[in-house]
Amino acid sequence: MMPVLQVAAVQKSFAAVPVLRSIDLEVRAGEALGLIGPNGAGKTTLFNIMSGFVSPDAGQVRLDGRDITRVTPESRARLGVVRTFQKSLVFPTMTVRGNVAMAVRASASTGNQWWRAARAMRQADEQAQALVEAGGLASRADTLAAGLSYGEQRTLDLLIALAQRPRLLLLDEPTAGLSEAESHRLLELIATHHADIALVLVSHDIDVVFRVCGRIAVMDLGVLIANDTPQAIRADARVIAAYLGMPAPWVQGAGS
Amino acid sequence: MTSRAWISATGVDTAPGRRAGGWRWLCLAALLCGVLAVFGDDYQLRFAAEILLVGTAVMSLNVLVGFAGLVSLGHGAVFGAAAYGAAIASQHWGSDLLLMLPVGVLCGMALAALMALVSYRSSGLFFLVLTLVVGQMAWEVVFRWREVTGGADGLRGYPALTVAGLPASHPLALFALALALAVASGWALRTFVRAPVGHAVQGMRDQPLRMRALGFHLGRLRLQTFLVTGAVAGAAGSIYPFVNQYIGPNAVHWSMSATLVIMSVLGGIATLAGGFVGAALYLVAQTQLSSWTDRWQLLIGMLFVLTVIFVPHGIVPALRRRFTS
Numbered sequence: 001m002m003p004v005l006q007v008a009a010v011q012k013s014f015a016a017v018p019v020l021r022s023i024d025l026e027v028r029a030g031e032a033l034g035l036i037g038p039n040g041a042g043k044t045t046l047f048n049i050m051s052g053f054v055s056p057d058a059g060q061v062r063l064d065g066r067d068i069t070r071v072t073p074e075s076r077a078r079l080g081v082v083r084t085f086q087k088s089l090v091f092p093t094m095t096v097r098g099n100v101a102m103a104v105r106a107s108a109s110t111g112n113q114w115w116r117a118a119r120a121m122r123q124a125d126e127q128a129q130a131l132v133e134a135g136g137l138a139s140r141a142d143t144l145a146a147g148l149s150y151g152e153q154r155t156l157d158l159l160i161a162l163a164q165r166p167r168l169l170l171l172d173e174p175t176a177g178l179s180e181a182e183s184h185r186l187l188e189l190i191a192t193h194h195a196d197i198a199l200v201l202v203s204h205d206i207d208v209v210f211r212v213c214g215r216i217a218v219m220d221l222g223v224l225i226a227n228d229t230p231q232a233i234r235a236d237a238r239v240i241a242a243y244l245g246m247p248a249p250w251v252q253g254a255g256s
Numbered sequence: 257m258t259s260r261a262w263i264s265a266t267g268v269d270t271a272p273g274r275r276a277g278g279w280r281w282l283c284l285a286a287l288l289c290g291v292l293a294v295f296g297d298d299y300q301l302r303f304a305a306e307i308l309l310v311g312t313a314v315m316s317l318n319v320l321v322g323f324a325g326l327v328s329l330g331h332g333a334v335f336g337a338a339a340y341g342a343a344i345a346s347q348h349w350g351s352d353l354l355l356m357l358p359v360g361v362l363c364g365m366a367l368a369a370l371m372a373l374v375s376y377r378s379s380g381l382f383f384l385v386l387t388l389v390v391g392q393m394a395w396e397v398v399f400r401w402r403e404v405t406g407g408a409d410g411l412r413g414y415p416a417l418t419v420a421g422l423p424a425s426h427p428l429a430l431f432a433l434a435l436a437l438a439v440a441s442g443w444a445l446r447t448f449v450r451a452p453v454g455h456a457v458q459g460m461r462d463q464p465l466r467m468r469a470l471g472f473h474l475g476r477l478r479l480q481t482f483l484v485t486g487a488v489a490g491a492a493g494s495i496y497p498f499v500n501q502y503i504g505p506n507a508v509h510w511s512m513s514a515t516l517v518i519m520s521v522l523g524g525i526a527t528l529a530g531g532f533v534g535a536a537l538y539l540v541a542q543t544q545l546s547s548w549t550d551r552w553q554l555l556i557g558m559l560f561v562l563t564v565i566f567v568p569h570g571i572v573p574a575l576r577r578r579f580t581s
Contacts, residue, residue: 051469053468073468073469074468074471074472074473075471077468077469077470077471078471082469083469084469085465085466085469089463089465089466089469090463090466091458091459091462091463091466092462093458093462094455094458094459098455102455102456102459102470103470105452105455106470106471106472107471110452111452111453111455111456111470111471111472112452112453112456112472112476112477112480113451113452113453114447114448114451114453114480115447115451120452121452160466160470164470164471
C-alpha cells in the first residue's frame with residue numbers, strides 16, 4: 001500500500017541556521033504518527049512543510065505518490081491535506097454549525113459561490129450538524145463560536161478539520177490546555193474518524209501521543225533520531241537522553 | 257481581543273431571531289421615502305437623492321470594511337471616478353441611464369480592481385496607505401487633465417439624465433432612481449454577504465490563516481470583494497453628477513474617502529442599513545450646521561467623537577440592540 005504522505009530528504013534552514021537536516025517520514029492510511037521532541041527540534045517547521053505553509057530548501061513532500069512540494073497550502077487543502085494550529089482558530093462571529101458548514105462547503109468546492117443556493121446551504125448545514133452532534137456540541141450548535149469555552153473551541157477546531165474530509169490530517173497540539181475529560185473526549189473523536197485517513201500528531205503531551213499513535217517519530221535539533229513503535233521508543237536510549245528522560249527514582253521504585 | 261459587542265455587531269450567521277424586526281425598520285424607511293416623494297420640495301428631493309447615492313457608496317464601503325476587514329481610504333475615489341466617468345461619457349454619447357450605469361459600474365470596478373491588485377499582499381496600515389495612494393492618483397488625473405475633466409473647476413454643462421430616452425432630470429425622478437438603485441444595491445450586497453462567498457469574506461476578516469488552511473485563496477476573495485463593492489459604488493457614482501448637474505474634483509479627493517469612512521462608522525460599519533443612516537446624519541448635519549456656522553467641521557468632529565464614545569459600533573447596531581433586547 002502506497003503511503004499517503006511521504007517526506008523525503010527534506011532540509012530547511014532559517015538564516016543559515018539548519019532547522020531540518022534530511023528528514024524522511026512516511027504515513028499510511030489508517031496510521032497515526034506521533035511527532036515529538038524538545039522545543040526547537042524542528043517539529044513545527046516540518047509540520048508547516050507538510051501543510052505547505054513553509055517551502056523546504058531541498059527534498060520532496062508527496063501525497064499519494066504525487067509530488068506536492070511546491071503546491072500552495074490552499075491547493076493542498078483541496079487535495080485533502082488538512083491541518084489545525086497550536087492556537088484555536090475558529091470563526092468567532094459565526095455559530096458553531098456555521099463554522100463547520102464553512103469547512104463542509106470548502107471541501108465541496110461551493111465555498112466561493114456568489115449565490116445562496118438554498119439546497120447546497122441546507123446540505124452543508126445538515127452535514128455540519130451531524131459532525132457537531134458527533135463532537136458533543138449539539139447543544140451549542142446555534143451559539144456564536146466566541147461564546148464557547150476553550151475546550152469547546154478546541155473541539156470545534158477539530159470538527160472544522162474533520163469537515164474538510166481529510167486524506168492527511170495534521171494536528172498541532174490538539175489537547176494543549178484541556179482538562180483530562182476534555183482531552184479524553186477529543187481523543188475519542190479523533191479515534192472514531194481516523195480509521196481511513198493518515199494522521200500526524202504533534203504534541204508535548206506524551207501520554208496522548210503514546211495512547212493515540214501506532215508509531216512515533218522523535219526529533220532533536222533538526223534530526224530524526226527515532227521512528228518506531230511506542231514500546232520501542234520508550235526503550236530507545238537516544239530518545240530517553242534527548243527528550244523522555246529517565247523515570248524518577250521513586251517511579252522506578254514503584255514500578256519494581 | 258475581539259469584543260462581544262463587536263462580534264454581535266459583525267456576524268451575519270448568528271443565532272436565529274436576531275434579525276427579527278428588520279421589517280419594521282424597512283417599513284419606516286419606506287414610509288419616510290413615501291412622505292418625501294409626496295410632500296418634498298425640489299431641494300429636499302435632490303438632497304434625499306444625494307443622501308441615497310452617497311449612502312449606497314457607504315453601504316458598499318461597509319461591506320469592504322465591516323465584512324471583509326479591508327479598511328480602505330480610496331473608496332471615495334472609486335465613487336468619484338465613476339461619477340466623472342459618467343459625466344465625461346455623457347458629453348460624447350448622451351446621458352441615458354442605460355449607458356451611464358454600465359460606464360459608472362465599469363469605472364468603479366476598474367479602480368477598485370487596481371486597488372485590489374496594488375494592495376494584494378498588504379494589510380493594516382500599509383493597506384490603508386496603498387488605497388489612499390491609488391485614490392490620490394485618480395484625483396491627480398482628474399485635477400490635472402483639465403481639458404477632459406475641467407480640472408479644479410470640475411464639469412458642468414453636460415446633458416441632463418434620461419432613462420430610455422425619457423427625461424429624468426426632475427428631482428422626483430432623480431429621487432426615485434436613487435431610491436431604486438439603493439434598494440437594488442442593498443439587495444445585491446445582502447445576497448453577497450449571505451452567500452457562501454460572503455461567509456468566506458468574513459472568515460478572511462476573522463481568521464485569514466485558517467481560511468488558507470481551508471483552501472480559500474485570500475487574494476481572490478479580496479479581489480471579488482473589491483469588484484462587488486466597486487461596482488456598487490460605481491453605480492451610485494454614475495447618477496451622482498446628474499443630481500446637481502455638477503461634479504468637482506473634491507468627489508475624488510481623499511477627504512471624500514475619509515468622509516465615507518466617518519459616515520460608515522456613524523451608521524455602523526458591519527451593517528448595510530448603517531450606510532444610509534451615516535450618510536443621512538452626516539449630510540444633514542453638514543447642511544444645517546454650515547448654514548449656521550463656518551466651524552461646522554468642528555461640530556461634525558464632535559458628533560463623530562460622541563458617537564464613537566457612546567455607540568462605538570455605530571447607530572444601527574445600537575438601535576438593534578435597544579429594540580431586540
